[in-house]
Amino acid sequence: MSYTAALAVVTIIFFTWGGLTSLNDVLIPHLKNVFQMNYTESMLIQSTFFGAYFLMSLPASKVVAMYGYKNSIVIGLIVAAIGAAMFFPAARLPSYPLFLSALFVLASGITLLQVSANPYISLLGDPAGAPSRLNLAQALNSLGTTVFPYVIGPLILAGAALSVDELAAKPVAEQIAYRAHEAASVQIPYMIIAAGLLLLAVFVYTMRIPSLAEATESADPVHHSFAEVLEQKHLFYGVIAIFLYVGAEVSIGSFLINYISAPEIGNMDHATASEHLPYYWGGAMVGRFIGAALLQRFDARRLLALFAVVAMVLLALTMLTQGTVSMWAVLAIGLFNSIMFPTIFTIAIERLGPMTSKASSLLIMGIVGGALIPLLQGVLSDRFGIQHSFVLPLACYAFIVWYGLSGSRIRAGQGQHANAQASGVMH
Structure with missing residues (x-):
């Protein structure tokens, strides 16, 4: 396959992880309402998600060294899909710790995509054109952060949110039913996302794009x-x-x-x-x-x-x-x-x-x-x-x-x- 086609495939991945990251801004007010949390507790969503970057970046680099860029991208998409699928049981319970666990797995997959896709796109084709390719990928990433909240956000936030006082005024059984109904609104969007990520993983795996396994280690003679x-x-x-x-x-x-x-x-x-x-x-x-x-x-x-x-x-x-x-x-x-x-x-x-x-x-x-x-x-x-x-x-x-x-x-x-x-x- 040509480098141009490979570039197109990878820019789709940039678009996807940008969109997934921006959906956290929709999840925060939604889960804050579902679990009646304060702002500090709801911000654990971002702490969990971006904490994965810190904890998983070095393990991700070892995966790239072992399997090459193309296979690491596939693995990253599969891990992210597993994380998205975990939203279904998290919403069914509903369980905030399980939501956070799902986010951590999702973010771990995105971390592997970051570590593998960024250098991969810079290595595709003429080195002189690397900055241009990276700018294109960054623009597509930003397009994802723009489109996902607009398209998927209203699906998650479809219901009218009740205040703490309004919810407290309802019988306990109605409170439980309300939280279950609100939590369930994330199930379909994230299952669609999981399916899309798996299809993208299969697509990348079956396409004959360069693996570039020979370029996974950067030389540092002085160590x-x-x-x-x-x-x-x-x-x-x-x-x-x-x-x-x-x-x-x-x-x-x-x-x-x-x-x-x-x-x-x-x-x-x-x-x-x-x-x-x-x-x-x-x-x-x-x-x-x-x-x-x-x-x-x-x-x-x-x-x-x-x-x-x-x-x-x-x-x-x-x-x-x-x-x-x-x-x-x-x-x-x-x-x-x-x-x-x-x-x-x-x-x-x-x-x-x-x-x-x-x-x-x-x-x-x-x-x-x-x-x-x-x-x-x-x-x-x-x-x-x-x-x-x-x-x-x-x-x-x-x-x-x-x-x-x-x-x-x-x-x-x-x-x-x-x-x-x-x-x-x-x-």
Whole structure:
């Protein structure tokens, strides 16, 4: 099969895992209502999902080394399908711990897809065209995060959510029946997803796309340790920046439905609020195309800092205003999130030569910020309210501003291996 056809297959996978990740923003308000949880408890959804990135990234790299890129993609799709299928028994009980277990398995499969599909797509065809291929894959990933909440979100949030007081006023038998009915709304969507993932796995397995097993190990003749790699300050601060950026992006998305449905903000039900999620994630997709053009003309570090400053301004408006202004301010942040991950990643691995492979692993593990920052914002929301809790992502963007202007600069005596080329990684 031609490299072009293989590229098309892999970009479909990018689209799929982007959509699956964004569905967490729909699950959070839904399961919060089903199990009558506070914000801290509901944020365990993101902690479980993104915690898998931290725990499973190194095992995933060993799978790739053993089986090659193509077979690892197939395995990742099968594992993700198993996780999606686990939603059926989790909803039937219903059991929040089982929901979290299903999410962890699903995220483990996506982690393997991340570890295998990102380098695979960069190795397909002419190396000079790798950045273009990665940009296309990132755009398709963002399209998935935009489409899935819009198409599948209303299926999960179809019913009218009852408040804690309204549910408490009902007899115990009706409370149990209500929770069972609400939990069951995730069964059909996730079983369809499981079937789709299995079909995609069969499709990839049967297609004659290059395995590229010979390129699964990156040479490091000096055998640098992770500690030695982290001595490169622009990488060390880059790992922190990735951690904070992913945490801020995921945290904002996690609170969107609950926030914009509030009476003083958007005054709408959860199903209607879920239809606004595509503006946040779709903004990231549009911003990637705009950012790609801007990065050809302007310094990447300065542009990163500028986008983070605008995100801070929008968060300030989110915290200080109400109604339409506050709602659209928080949704607009997605547009300025767009270039942050690939830009931080690129400048963090700049001029690292043979250390690039280990540096990339460390940056991917930084995605665990998506597990911890939303949980912390959940604690703040329970104590001070959602609107005030946005001070946490605001602080995250402040660090990114500093990283773009100062922390990403390569110090004297570091980054000696000039002009090292590393493939980008999508979150």
